[in-house]
Amino acid sequence: xxxxxxxxxxxxxxxxxxxxxxxxxxxxxxxxxxxxxxxxxxxxxxxxxxxxxxxxxxxxxxxxxxxxxxxxxxxxxxxxxxxxxxxxxxxxxxxxxxxxxxxxxxxxxxxxxxxxxxxxxxxxxxxxxxxxxxxxxxxxxxxxxxxxxxxxxxxxxxxxxxxxxxxxxxxxxxxxxxxxxxxxxxxxxxxxxxxxxxxxxxxxxxxxxxxxxxxxxxxxxxxxxxxxxxxxxxxxxxxxxxxxxxxxxxxxxxxxxxxxxxxxxxxxxxxxxxxxxxxxxxxxxxxxxxxxxxxxxxxxxxxxxxxxxxxxxxxxxxxxxxxxxxxxxxxxxxxxxxxxxxxxxxxxxxxxxxxxxxxxxxxxxxxxxxxxxxxxxxxxxxxxxxxxxxxxxxxxxxxxxxxxxxxxxxx
RNA sequence: GGGCAGGUUGCCGAGUGGUCAAAGGCGGCAGACUGUAAAUCUGCUCCCUCAGGGUUCGGAGGUUCGAAUCCUCCCCUGCCCA
Numbered sequence: 001x002x003x004x005x006x007x008x009x010x011x012x013x014x015x016x017x018x019x020x021x022x023x024x025x026x027x028x029x030x031x032x033x034x035x036x037x038x039x040x041x042x043x044x045x046x047x048x049x050x051x052x053x054x055x056x057x058x059x060x061x062x063x064x065x066x067x068x069x070x071x072x073x074x075x076x077x078x079x080x081x082x083x084x085x086x087x088x089x090x091x092x093x094x095x096x097x098x099x100x101x102x103x104x105x106x107x108x109x110x111x112x113x114x115x116x117x118x119x120x121x122x123x124x125x126x127x128x129x130x131x132x133x134x135x136x137x138x139x140x141x142x143x144x145x146x147x148x149x150x151x152x153x154x155x156x157x158x159x160x161x162x163x164x165x166x167x168x169x170x171x172x173x174x175x176x177x178x179x180x181x182x183x184x185x186x187x188x189x190x191x192x193x194x195x196x197x198x199x200x201x202x203x204x205x206x207x208x209x210x211x212x213x214x215x216x217x218x219x220x221x222x223x224x225x226x227x228x229x230x231x232x233x234x235x236x237x238x239x240x241x242x243x244x245x246x247x248x249x250x251x252x253x254x255x256x257x258x259x260x261x262x263x264x265x266x267x268x269x270x271x272x273x274x275x276x277x278x279x280x281x282x283x284x285x286x287x288x289x290x291x292x293x294x295x296x297x298x299x300x301x302x303x304x305x306x307x308x309x310x311x312x313x314x315x316x317x318x319x320x321x322x323x324x325x326x327x328x329x330x331x332x333x334x335x336x337x338x339x340x341x342x343x344x345x346x347x348x349x350x351x352x353x354x355x356x357x358x359x360x361x362x363x364x365x366x367x368x369x370x371x372x373x374x375x376x377x378x379x380x381x382x383x384x385x386x387x388x389x390x391x392x393x394x395x396x397x398x399x400x401x402x403x404x405x406x407x408x409x410x411x
Numbered sequence: 412g413g414g415c416a417g418g419u420u421g422c423c424g425a426g427u428g429g430u431c432a433a434a435g436g437c438g439g440c441a442g443a444c445u446g447u448a449a450a451u452c453u454g455c456u457c458c459c460u461c462a463g464g465g466u467u468c469g470g471a472g473g474u475u476c477g478a479a480u481c482c483u484c485c486c487c488u489g490c491c492c493a
Contacts, residue, residue, distance in 0.1 A: 164489095165488090165489045165490065166488085166489080167487095167488060167489075227448085227449090228449095229449085237438090238438085238439085252447085252448050253448070254448095255446085255447045255448065255449085256447065256448040256449055257447095257449075258449060258450085259447095259449080288446085289446040289447075290446090292446085292447075293446085293447090296447095316447085316448090320447070320448065321446080321447080343460095356457090356458065356459085357458085357459070357460095357461095358456095358457085358458065358459075358461085359440085359456085361461080362440085362441080362455060362456075363440085363441070363455095365441095365455085366440090366441045366442060366454075366455070367441085367442070368440085368441050368442070379461095395441095396440070396441060397440095397441080397448070398448075
C-alpha cells in the first residue's frame, strides 16, 4: 500500500478537528504505515439504537472518509452488544433493549446511510457482540479493575449527575470500558469521535496500554450545532437535518439556522476546499442571505447532486418565499365505500395533515387551513371525496395533501 | 437493614379534599412580520360527535357525595446512617 506524503496526509487529517491526542503519536503511526505499507486501523463506533444519521454524524463520518481516501482502513463498529442489553436503569427511554434482529437491521440501516459518505467497498463493519459476548464474569471484573471510580467520576456527565443527586448505574461505568475493549479487539490505531466522546476515547488508550498494546490516537471533531444554533444537533431536540431527508428539507432547514452558524457549517458539514474557507467567512458576514443559500445548496448537492439542489432552491422560493403550492406532495385517495361526503376534520386527520381532530379544529380556528388557496373557517364543512377535480389542502405553513377524486365524466 | 425526602400532563416545575384538564417556564404549532422554516409580537397546545362528554397526576386497592391531594400495600429515585 502506498500513501501520500506524510505532510499531505496530516494537512487533510487536521482539517476541522478539535483535538488530536497525542499529536506526535499520530505522526509516528503515519511513518510506521509508510515504512511497512500497512494501513492504519481507524475506528468509529456507532450506536445501533439510533440508526437515523444526521449532519452531526456526518462530521465524523467525513473525517473517516478522508482516512479512506488516503489509503487507511476504516472500521465501523456497531455497538449491538450494549444495544441488546439496553439501559436497565429505565431512566433513558432512548435506549430500549433491542433484539438481535433489530440490531442487525439497524446496523444495516446505519451502514446504508453512512455509505452516502463512506466508501462502502473499503469499510469493514463489525458487531461488538462478537467479542463482548464471550467475556465471562471474571473477565469483566478484570476489565473493571483497569480503571478507578475516581477517574470515572472525572467524566463531566458522571460528575454532574453525582453532584446533583441523579442516579448513575454501575453498568454505566462499564460502557466506556466495553468501548475500550472494542479498541483492543480490533487493535485500533486511531479512534474518531466528537469532542463529547473524549473521555471514552481516552479510556480506550488506558485499556489498550494495560493489554501491552500501542495506545490509539484519539481524534475529536467539534460538535456541530443544530439548526437552533444553541444545542448540539440531535434527533431528540429536533434541531437536526437527516442524511436521508429530501433535498427540499435539507435546503429549507439549513436556511433556518442563525446567521452566525454559516461559517461553522461550511467548515464542518461540507467539503468545500480548505482554501475557500476564508473567503466564505468574509462572505458570511457581508451577505449572510446569499451565503446561507449557497450553504443550503451545497449541502443538498453533496447528498443528491447539483440538479436536485437546484430544484430544492426553486421549491423553497416557491413555497416559502411566495407561499405557493409545491409540486410534490402526499396524494390521498379515499376508497369508494367511504363518504361520499366527509367532514373536513376527519378528512384532514385521515389525510395525515393533523394528529387529531382537535388539532384540525384548532388550525381552522387559526385561519391556517385552505383548500386550493381558499381559507376555510367552518369546522363543520363537508367535502365530497369522490367526484370532482382533485384539490389541495394546506394546513399551516408546510403541510400539504392532495385529495384525488374521479373527474366527472372521465373513466 | 434503618431513617428522611421525592415520583404531576413532551420536558422542568406549582398544586395538599371540591372553584383542577391542573399555575408558570421550556419545547411544539399557528397568525402577523421578515432574506429565511431565524428573531420578535400575539394566540393555541390530552382525546371526542366540542356552550357537552371522556380519560389523566408511578402502580394496585381503599376512605369519601367528591381524591393529583387522605389511608394501605407495591414499584422506582436521591440523601443520611449501618
